[in-house]
Amino acid sequence: MAIVYHEQSKTFHLYNAAVSYIFKVLPSGHLGQLYYGKAIHDRPDFDRLFETSQRSMSVCYFDDDTTYSLEHIKQEYATCGTGDMHLPALAARMPDGSRLLDLHYQGHRIAPGKPALPGLPATYVEQDSEADTLTVLLADPLAGVTVELSYTIFADDPAIARHAVIGYTGPGTLQLDRAMSLCLDLPDMDYEMVELTGAWARERHVVTRPLAFGVQAVYSLRGCSSHHFNPFLALKRPNADEFSGEVYGFSLVYSGNFLAQADVDPYHVTRVTMGIHPQNFSWTLKAGESFTTPEAVMVYSDRGLNGMSQTYHQLYRTRLARGAWRDRVRPILVNNWEATYFDFNEDKLLGLAAEAKKLGIELFVLDDGWFTNRSDDRGGLGDWEVNTQKLPGGLKGFGEKLNAMGMQFGLWIEPEMVNPGTKLWDEHPDWVLHQPGRRPQPGRHQYVLDYSNPAVVDHLFRHFEQLFDGVPLSYIKWDMNRSISDAFSCTAGPDQQGAVLHRYILGVYRLYQLLTDRFPQILFESCASGGARFDPGMLYYAPQCWTSDDTDAVERLKIQYGTSFVYPVSSMGAHVAAVPNHQVNRITSLTMRANVAAFGAFGYELDLTKLGDRGKELVASQVAFVKRHRRLLQFGTFWRLKSPFDSNEAAWMTVSPDRRQAIAADYRILQEVNVGYRRLKLAGLDPDVLYRVTPLGSGAVAAGQAEEVYGDELMQAGLVTSDGSCGENFTGEGDFISRLYLVEAVR
Numbered sequence: 001m002a003i004v005y006h007e008q009s010k011t012f013h014l015y016n017a018a019v020s021y022i023f024k025v026l027p028s029g030h031l032g033q034l035y036y037g038k039a040i041h042d043r044p045d046f047d048r049l050f051e052t053s054q055r056s057m058s059v060c061y062f063d064d065d066t067t068y069s070l071e072h073i074k075q076e077y078a079t080c081g082t083g084d085m086h087l088p089a090l091a092a093r094m095p096d097g098s099r100l101l102d103l104h105y106q107g108h109r110i111a112p113g114k115p116a117l118p119g120l121p122a123t124y125v126e127q128d129s130e131a132d133t134l135t136v137l138l139a140d141p142l143a144g145v146t147v148e149l150s151y152t153i154f155a156d157d158p159a160i161a162r163h164a165v166i167g168y169t170g171p172g173t174l175q176l177d178r179a180m181s182l183c184l185d186l187p188d189m190d191y192e193m194v195e196l197t198g199a200w201a202r203e204r205h206v207v208t209r210p211l212a213f214g215v216q217a218v219y220s221l222r223g224c225s226s227h228h229f230n231p232f233l234a235l236k237r238p239n240a241d242e243f244s245g246e247v248y249g250f251s252l253v254y255s256g257n258f259l260a261q262a263d264v265d266p267y268h269v270t271r272v273t274m275g276i277h278p279q280n281f282s283w284t285l286k287a288g289e290s291f292t293t294p295e296a297v298m299v300y301s302d303r304g305l306n307g308m309s310q311t312y313h314q315l316y317r318t319r320l321a322r323g324a325w326r327d328r329v330r331p332i333l334v335n336n337w338e339a340t341y342f343d344f345n346e347d348k349l350l351g352l353a354a355e356a357k358k359l360g361i362e363l364f365v366l367d368d369g370w371f372t373n374r375s376d377d378r379g380g381l382g383d384w385e386v387n388t389q390k391l392p393g394g395l396k397g398f399g400e401k402l403n404a405m406g407m408q409f410g411l412w413i414e415p416e417m418v419n420p421g422t423k424l425w426d427e428h429p430d431w432v433l434h435q436p437g438r439r440p441q442p443g444r445h446q447y448v449l450d451y452s453n454p455a456v457v458d459h460l461f462r463h464f465e466q467l468f469d470g471v472p473l474s475y476i477k478w479d480m481n482r483s484i485s486d487a488f489s490c491t492a493g494p495d496q497q498g499a500v501l502h503r504y505i506l507g508v509y510r511l512y513q514l515l516t517d518r519f520p521q522i523l524f525e526s527c528a529s530g531g532a533r534f535d536p537g538m539l540y541y542a543p544q545c546w547t548s549d550d551t552d553a554v555e556r557l558k559i560q561y562g563t564s565f566v567y568p569v570s571s572m573g574a575h576v577a578a579v580p581n582h583q584v585n586r587i588t589s590l591t592m593r594a595n596v597a598a599f600g601a602f603g604y605e606l607d608l609t610k611l612g613d614r615g616k617e618l619v620a621s622q623v624a625f626v627k628r629h630r631r632l633l634q635f636g637t638f639w640r641l642k643s644p645f646d647s648n649e650a651a652w653m654t655v656s657p658d659r660r661q662a663i664a665a666d667y668r669i670l671q672e673v674n675v676g677y678r679r680l681k682l683a684g685l686d687p688d689v690l691y692r693v694t695p696l697g698s699g700a701v702a703a704g705q706a707e708e709v710y711g712d713e714l715m716q717a718g719l720v721t722s723d724g725s726c727g728e729n730f731t732g733e734g735d736f737i738s739r740l741y742l743v744e745a746v747r
């Protein structure tokens, strides 16, 4: 890995074995983008890649060069008003009302390692040798604006992390209206844009569309990253698929309002920008102050979408997630939400926990409803006082009872919200986001606390610190159940209101930091009505996230498949729930449900006491199977093999780092009859290793003959997965079928 600066040609080349990123200081002092893609040899200059041409109606930078127009030069961090005609990376208002900005190179520094971003989640290194960082300083002296562009290239991953720091030297104050984390001009538009789109209970469905002229974007204005769009987009060549071809991934390490867009001009140049959404955002800078954007992580793959995802998985699992739980296999849990909703008492919970313990489950998670005034979702949020009618011994007493039966204790909280009727609501009306005189809008009957006010965060930290103190807690589920409206802070001045939503997220990050520092052994799972905040920002604090409120195995195929585009399997909370399923009323077998959830942070969310003997036996063997293989399931290299968005089938697999072990999963949604033969080509194995392949049946116990096959044959010819549906010999299996295959090296 290297970052080279060629003095004479003023060219920067960031490269490692997989990727090159090249830009230069242009004659005008602007930064020109020259190349981003597969690694190429370094050379003293790449000026041949700099293109301009005479185009009518263009604004030209030099009077004597009618080809030199910022409108037609591919740039690194574009501004508006002084020649470039596209949507910019940066926009601001100066005290004289000017919005004109023109940034010129001032200098740069290159250093080993990667500095942290103050108050923001970001990828990190453990040794300086893991990455190098280039910081380029730009300035517009007349506007008083400085910009530091930061680029970190990792030694072992085709990934580059970027962010910008915007400074102001005065006079007066600057209003920052738009400060993107990255801006990248690519020389053509021969791409399809891949995005993760959805809604509550169907998060992160994969949507692909050819790039067209103009703007195509995904975004959130909900105060959270949202169910609807994820802070991610990829540009892939039309011929790229899961296994081959070029893909550029862009992912924002942020949990609030975001914008991710590709803007194609009539000359086929594609500008990708990504960052905090400029709508409802403005940030005031006084002389000497600066603003740091969130980090964006760009990944290049010439191994298709799987290649891109595997880079994100590796980087985000090991160098974004942190803490005691980062590298530890996750406890198998039972959560009482879908088992009881609000209708529980201690006996019922302990009965469920005792049954779970018998079946080998390790952690009991007490979900919503354990605190005062919370018999439904209309009250209680904010005071966080235990309901001693439900839990007579308090949290401590309940936790100790769980521990005495050998179960760990996990607890649900929703610390960002308040319900009317609580003490918090009555005592601190100014702590609720709302504009005085305007009725704030409820969502799930609750209102949003003003996390942009540090006093609110401090209060909640003290409160939870006391609440958790002495309670034998192993796990916290931090929920957040509404979009944010009425983003007005009663304690902020008029010039601070545009900053409220960003400051809100900074407040969320601060509380996470305080709590995870204070309780380092607790495993945190983030959640937002299912997966409305499944984003890289959250992963920095909580190594796993509740993937979706949809627990149906068939729906989960799509949700987990899409989520895996960016996020590692270890980060996806995945539970086996009751049937008929509570979201879609579908009945799937226990085996199907477990075979989907096994590719995640595994657990159960149903009343286990109601299962018959056969059901309990199955659960016990599923739990044993996941325990035996969870390092492979959660931390192996994940390959998507067949997309549920394309057909009636889905398949994926996980391979151990030494390629000696793998587990493949093959799912069929609706049963078929008298159809063609089936093969499933595996991936990621060692072609020269002989593997024993064991088909696993219900409860993940061996079913059918194991066979010994070389890796090359498994990857080229595939597993033969033909079954009774390939003919009239109907075996009795109906819809929603799944099969696991255990693949183990023999020699």
Ligand code: DGJ
Binding pocket: 337, 367, 368, 412, 479, 481, 527, 528, 529, 530, 531, 546, 548, 549
């Ligand atoms: C939404 C979460 O996604 C659910 O899992 C559950 O915790 C409920 N909130 C509780 O209110």
